Amino acid sequence: MQVVRAEEMYEWDRKAIEAYGREGHILMENAGRTIAEQVLRDFSGEEKFLVLIGGGNNGGDGFVLARILRDKGKSVTAIQVVPDEKIKGDAQYHKEIYEQSGYVLDSLSEEDWDRNTVVIDAMLGIGVDGPLRPPFDELVEKVNASYLAKVSVDIPSGLPADEGAEDFQAVQADITYIVQAPKQSLYLDDTRGFYGEWRILDIGLPPAASPETGCRVWSEEAVRESYPAIPASAHKGTRGKGLVIGGGHMMPGALIMAAKASIRAGAGLTTAATVPAIVPSIAPSLPELMFTGVTETDGVITDIDAGILGGKDGVAVGVGMGRDPRSQSVVETLLTGTEGRLLIDADGLYHLKDLLSSLKEREGETVLTPHIGEMARLCDKEIAEVKRNPFSLSKSFAREYGVSLVLKGPATIITTPGGEQVVETSGNEGLSKGGSGDVLTGILLTTMMQHSSMKEALSNGCFLHGRTAELVIERTRTVYDIVPTDLIDHLSLTFRTME
Ligand SMILES: NC(=O)C1=CN([C@@H]2O[C@H](COP(=O)(O)OP(=O)(O)OC[C@H]3O[C@@H](n4cnc5c(N)ncnc54)[C@H](OP(=O)(O)O)[C@@H]3O)[C@@H](O)[C@H]2O)[C@@H](O)CC1
Ligand SMILES: Nc1ncnc2c1ncn2[C@@H]1O[C@H](COP(=O)(O)OP(=O)(O)O)[C@@H](O)[C@H]1O
Numbered sequence: 001m002q003v004v005r006a007e008e009m010y011e012w013d014r015k016a017i018e019a020y021g022r023e024g025h026i027l028m029e030n031a032g033r034t035i036a037e038q039v040l041r042d043f044s045g046e047e048k049f050l051v052l053i054g055g056g057n058n059g060g061d062g063f064v065l066a067r068i069l070r071d072k073g074k075s076v077t078a079i080q081v082v083p084d085e086k087i088k089g090d091a092q093y094h095k096e097i098y099e100q101s102g103y104v105l106d107s108l109s110e111e112d113w114d115r116n117t118v119v120i121d122a123m124l125g126i127g128v129d130g131p132l133r134p135p136f137d138e139l140v141e142k143v144n145a146s147y148l149a150k151v152s153v154d155i156p157s158g159l160p161a162d163e164g165a166e167d168f169q170a171v172q173a174d175i176t177y178i179v180q181a182p183k184q185s186l187y188l189d190d191t192r193g194f195y196g197e198w199r200i201l202d203i204g205l206p207p208a209a210s211p212e213t214g215c216r217v218w219s220e221e222a223v224r225e226s227y228p229a230i231p232a233s234a235h236k237g238t239r240g241k242g243l244v245i246g247g248g249h250m251m252p253g254a255l256i257m258a259a260k261a262s263i264r265a266g267a268g269l270t271t272a273a274t275v276p277a278i279v280p281s282i283a284p285s286l287p288e289l290m291f292t293g294v295t296e297t298d299g300v301i302t303d304i305d306a307g308i309l310g311g312k313d314g315v316a317v318g319v320g321m322g323r324d325p326r327s328q329s330v331v332e333t334l335l336t337g338t339e340g341r342l343l344i345d346a347d348g349l350y351h352l353k354d355l356l357s358s359l360k361e362r363e364g365e366t367v368l369t370p371h372i373g374e375m376a377r378l379c380d381k382e383i384a385e386v387k388r389n390p391f392s393l394s395k396s397f398a399r400e401y402g403v404s405l406v407l408k409g410p411a412t413i414i415t416t417p418g419g420e421q422v423v424e425t426s427g428n429e430g431l432s433k434g435g436s437g438d439v440l441t442g443i444l445l446t447t448m449m450q451h452s453s454m455k456e457a458l459s460n461g462c463f464l465h466g467r468t469a470e471l472v473i474e475r476t477r478t479v480y481d482i483v484p485t486d487l488i489d490h491l492s493l494t495f496r497t498m499e
């Protein structure tokens with residue numbers, strides 16, 4: 001499924017009409033009918049419906065919905081919130097059908113905000129532009145202040161479809177019935193909450209007319225199709241020889257988690273490059289792990305011998321490495337001394353900030369896995385700006401430096417060096433604990449060694465991580481007590497679903 005911006009949604013609509021012979025009013029009928037059927041499934045009791053209808057096509061969907069709910073014998077109050085002259089085109093067409101069906105438009109009164117009422121917000125859709133003007137500003141405020149159940153058609157009124165919105169006032173929906181395809185704002189930290197629960201409803205726009213948005217949502221089906229099976233003839237040398245570099249004397253745990261996650265995710269041979277002092281504390285609990293030395297001073301990794309990179313299929317650097325400036329040379333050696341797949345995370349990203357020109361010159365494939373804060377630092381932006389524009393900032397950064405980017409968060413955005421994007425949404429708030437990122441790094445080290453397509457490697461690795469968090473919560477832990485090592489111990493829960 002593709003993620004769309006408003007302009008792309010309009011293009012899909014336009015093409016469906018102009019090149020595929022669909023009439024606009026039929027598309028609107030389909031949208032309103034599909035949503036009405038879902039409303040009737042979600043609210044199957046004695047509820048009354050208060051439908052608020054705006055002047056654009058979102059309001060047009062509202063006329064269809066109000067008619068169908070009335071046809072089904074439901075108690076409906078339908079309010080056109082704008083003057084008659086604002087209703088045009090397909091919306092006017094459906095307004096006329098509504099009226100010819102013998103149904104009336106009501107005027108809003110205080111009694112309409114009765115307890116047993118569901119507000120259906122069909123005021124503004126993806127055409128919203130700028131701060132809300134009357135009467136929408138007051139109506140949105142009134143809807144939000146009421147205790148009634150609120151459902152929005154396509155998008156909560158007032159919320160922009162695209163990333164980048166700074167100040168907006170929007171309906172806080174309990175459920176949003178998204179028309180055809182998810183909009184960018186469904187995946188942004190500051191806007192996703194307005195959607196409430198959401199469902200994407202196929203209103204029958206021809207798939208062949210869909211624009212190529214270059215951004216898709218990763219699905220379980222995509223994982224099943226692209227996750228490589230282990231051939232019966234496999235041996236340890238064919239399943240990836242990985243190297244994890246990190247874990248100074250103050251943060252050995254990060255290295256342990258990454259290495260263990262890589263092994264459990266299925267790597268053939270995993271080696272850790274770290275300060276020798278911590279090896280005795282790691283080795284007994286992780287006998288599968290091999291070790292190699294580094295150059296160190298006072299428990300700080302100050303360099304690596306490029307010889308340890310020989311024969312490795314993938315290298316991950318940064319976990320628990322620390323920010324001592326003396327460690328920067330490790331990242332520098334990797335950028336210039338490796339040709340294979342290199343993943344840079346955590347403190348590795350901190351050091352990378354001063355090495356961006358070497359990054360640009362690197363020919364091998366590089367993966368960066370920043371969270372929002374690390375991304376802001378890498379591209380010299382405020383955190384708030386990255387939160388508002390994660391799609392476009394990721395795309396320009398990935399293209400400029402020729403890297404794959406995994407911008408982590410509740411919705412993780414994966415960007416290829418060519419600017420293609422994937423949104424991966426598995427996981428839950430239980431992952432907001434130190435160490436979750438280290439586990440992800442270990443998993444990605446393995447997947448990037450086992451997939452030929454880097455995009456699939458990263459998308460599948462993020463899925464493995466997030467889906468395991470979901471399954472652990474279903475089976476044993478809760479979002480309160482789950483810890484990152486639970487993920488490592490339960491990767492099998494997700495692998496089983498992929499068999
Ligand atoms: N494939 C598709 O695309 C399909 C789309 N469909 C549906 O159409 C919806 C998009 O419809 P749309 O383009 O008519 O936009 P929409 O948001 O209803 O109204 C915009 C109007 O509102 C106004 N207005 C704008 N900003 C404002 C503000 N700040 N404050 C106050 N008023 C403001 C402005 O009018 P003005 O007041 O300027 O005359 C503007 O013209 C989409 O979300 C989906 O539900 C389905 O039916 C079928 C398939
Ligand atoms: N609220 C959340 N919902 C879903 N996933 C989350 C949430 N919070 C964090 N995550 C995931 O957990 C991981 C956290 O990584 P990171 O911030 O680097 O953690 P750390 O460095 O502390 O180990 C990422 O994969 C991120 O997508």
Ligand SMILES: [K+]
Pocket residue numbers: 058121122123124125152153154155156157
């Ligand atoms: K709406």
